[in-house]
Amino acid sequence: MAASGRISGKNLYMTFGGVAIHGDFTSASVNQEDDQIDVTAGAETFHYFLSLARANGSVDFEAFYDGSTETVWDALVPGASGTLIMAPKGTDSGNPTWTVNHALVQSRNSSIPFDNGLTISATFQLSAAITETTY
Numbered sequence: 001m002a003a004s005g006r007i008s009g010k011n012l013y014m015t016f017g018g019v020a021i022h023g024d025f026t027s028a029s030v031n032q033e034d035d036q037i038d039v040t041a042g043a044e045t046f047h048y049f050l051s052l053a054r055a056n057g058s059v060d061f062e063a064f065y066d067g068s069t070e071t072v073w074d075a076l077v078p079g080a081s082g083t084l085i086m087a088p089k090g091t092d093s094g095n096p097t098w099t100v101n102h103a104l105v106q107s108r109n110s111s112i113p114f115d116n117g118l119t120i121s122a123t124f125q126l127s128a129a130i131t132e133t134t135y
Contacts, residue, residue, distance in 0.1 A: 019071060
């Protein structure tokens with residue numbers, strides 16, 4: 001398989017509510033799952049599930065920041081809602097873009113280690129489907 005179409009993530013661009021939140025060494029993990037119910041009868045030896053045709057998803061985000069990037073921290077207040085845009089390959093024309101029109105900040109964290117770089121992280125709960133387009 002040719003390696004030319006692979007995406008490394010080094011050009012990841014992200015915005016939330018119109019605020020650019022990406023920083024140095026930004027990473028994002030997109031998690032999607034189907035809502036399912038267990039309809040196993042008492043005598044069955046294996047669980048049997050049905051799809052409720054309802055999706056659930058979240059995005060975990062982390063990046064290095066310097067002390068002057070207070071705007072990003074302020075944009076990631078738990079409970080804040082907005083449009084989340086992720087461009088895994090950057091913003092050049094033709095690159096993929098994933099947009100969630102309604103995402104909520106579920107949590108945010110800051111890590112200030114003794115001998116390493118300051119990072120901030122957030123988890124977004126998705127309340128809409130991810131729309132895939134291009135720049």
